[in-house]
Amino acid sequence: MTGFDTRRPPERELLDDCVHCGFCLPTCPTYQLWGEEMDSPRGRIYLMDLAEKGEIPLDGPFTEHVDRCLGCMACVTACPSGVQYDRLLESVRPQIERNVEREQSDKLFRDAIFALFPYRNRLRLAALPGALYQKLRAIPAVARLAERLPGRFAAMESLLPPVSVREAFARLPVFTPAAGERRARVALLSGCVQDVFFHRVNEATVRVLAAEGCDVLVPREQGCCGALELHAGREHSALTRAKRDIAVFETLDVDHVVANVAGCGSSMKEYGHLLADDPEWADRAAAFSATVRDVHEVLADLGPRAERRPFRGRVAYHDACHLGHAQGVREQPRAVLRSIPELVLVDLPEAALCCGSAGIYNMVMPEAADELGARKAANVRSVEPDLVVTANPGCLLQIGKHLGRATPLLHPVQLLDASIRGVPVPRS
């Protein structure tokens, strides 16, 4: 008897695709850290297979090792047999959330995260004490107190982005017309964390898209895309959010729905699959997903039109896992960066390895995330860049935490925006 319930258990054919060759091991962050078979993609699939056959229970080691997976999908890139680990994980995590009782403290911590992050207004409110706290943090006594926070809370504290109250409450214009002849009409997902803590990236995205000839629509009714919940197995609420955003965006007459966050784009492209067995939503979700593009895909497809001013310096591009591995978008961001004159683009050693951010991972698994973050920072330093760019707020915070402030960290569109407008490149 299988240990999974009947709602989307991992499919037998997908489990059977794995031939146990092990090509995924070197690229798996947790196998790199611990060298344990159970914490490799091959080992996790092996355990999923046993659980599907009902030979092992879902609670205990099975949940522990699935929890430890960052969901970076580097294994999907590495697999020669075409194993869809992404689909397997996507079906197993909700099974665990539904069928495995978590320890009370773990449950409360996770609930707290999901009571805050997907909600823009709650994040805005949190930004107020956040900004105050960061001012107080400069006082040595407060800093000393902060150092004594227990593991997971210390991780949250250290990841808190520089909060600007002005930025947290700013809103994007609902409509921004294309500069010059219109080449496309797009809608932008403004996001939740992105819109509150990285509003400047959204502003840069709107300006760049408009400068490159896009009408940009930002509907106010949109909400969080559900990516954080989806990747953590909280399927029900993630799908509720998905439906709401589909309903908002499908009424707009646009060529593309654009995401500038790797994790959001990845999950919106999955809506079609996730809602495939929902008769009311299947077609609408599939149609929606077909229009979703990462901002770099749109810019690379259009080709550069607005004049760029040179950027003289070495720029390291970090592939966010949900952009490179999950969406296969690797060339387009590089092409976009290369469109800036004199910019020297450098690749990172171990580029396929996750930085440890991985959605809520660096909050729930701080030790592993810290090791990966330190390793990524060392790889960044080894190429001596003047600037690091990456297209995911989680990566920006995680790498920033481990790299320190000496090297500016930006979203690629911020750099492009500065180049097009001819203004100095921002520091963050």
Place this chain on the structure above:
Amino acid sequence: MTSTTTPGPVVRTAFEQVLDPADVISDPVQCRAYECDGLTGYRVTPALVLLPRDAGQVAAAVRVCADLGVPFVARGAGTGLSGGALPVADGVVISLARLKRVLEVDPVDRRAVVEPGVTNLEITAAAAPYGLYYAPDPSSQQVCTIGGNVAENSGGAHCLKYGFTTNHVLSCEVVLADGSVVTLGADTGEQAGPDLRGVFLGSEGTLGITTKITVRLLRTPETVRTLLADFPSVAAAGDVVSDVVAAGIVPAAVEMMDTLAIEAAEEAVHAGYTLGVAAALVVELDGPAEECDVQFEQVKAICDKHGCTRLHIAASPEERAAIWRGRKAAFAAVGRISPDYFVQDGVVPRTRLAEVLDRIAAMGDAAGLRVANVFHAGDGNLHPLVLYSAAAGETERAEKLSGEIAELCVELGGSLSGEHGIGTDKACSMPKMFSEDDLAVMARVRAGFDPKGLCNPGKVLPTPRLCGERPGKYRPHPLEESGVIERL
């Protein structure tokens, strides 16, 4: 009641005294992740899995095994294709995955000292800044470990010109079955007295566990030229291989793939292989530019002479890498065109390549099964992949065909295994190739190293227990099916 025995607390405690207790895995669910290597047909759950962090801990763990009479099996990345790292019930698996430091790269003497858990490709990566590399290149080189390469005496596409692992390992630090530590071989190369290093290389984990390996590094070739040639028949491609060698050319690699293998590889990596052709050859030459250029023209002429239908020359390092990615991912990629498959590893004299391939094709037709071929044509090392569907009840037929192919290789004057090892998979076929006297001598050598028989027991040499079971994918024991026993 069950095939797994929970180790007595005494045994576990003994290991916990020499390793961090967290590095001693006893949870039955966790231990199950270690129950097979790259050959999933055989599965045995170990009693414990040990994850030592350095050579000292490996030696200490083996001493505990020797004291308590616990059998042990060493494991690297678990990519072996002959079941060499199959655990022993009631025994322990000693994983070398955490011994992964490159200890030294000496560019002047051109050698590197590494721990066994370092991957084959990581050695080359560490040597690359000095213009050096590690030559043997198993197709799984990005994941397989040097410790496993030593155990299996692994080959690879470029071993045609450069030799196998044994030609590139100068010395090994080895933990013997009683826990004592010795160094076999010497960093200076040749050594007086019996070549114990040579005995240890390829002993498939039955003589001890290596904890430190000194390998030879070579200079990265000045020039590399690679071509991909299509042929209307496997025989024509086989003739090209014979002619190239007869012309006195020693290519760095000559690899052949047939229609099915090409289809799988192309689907996996989109490397530009032609779909539908009967055979494709990958020929690579390396060395000084002038020599390469002259010989490359000769190879092209030989290809044309045998009716080559398309000849593609890699124009850039990226194109070359793509061709190799396709070839090296071919095994696993076959998973895309067939739900199940057996990999064989027979060797035939090069002159009989066309003949053996014709006979394999006829045997496949007779059995009603597809056989994909991807192999090191230059040294006659075949990797026929027998494709089947367990769900469609083809397992037994496929197993039989696979065994017959291996034995055909012996019949044609070849060998059961070129590079994957005998392991569990082919132990029962050893008497087809070796006389009783041969096997008795091997057993005595083994007993000399490991009198108690604790070191990877049941592998390489046939034992009655093993030969009573049919090889192949996991299937429940009859007692399991009838509900008398259960697997945990």
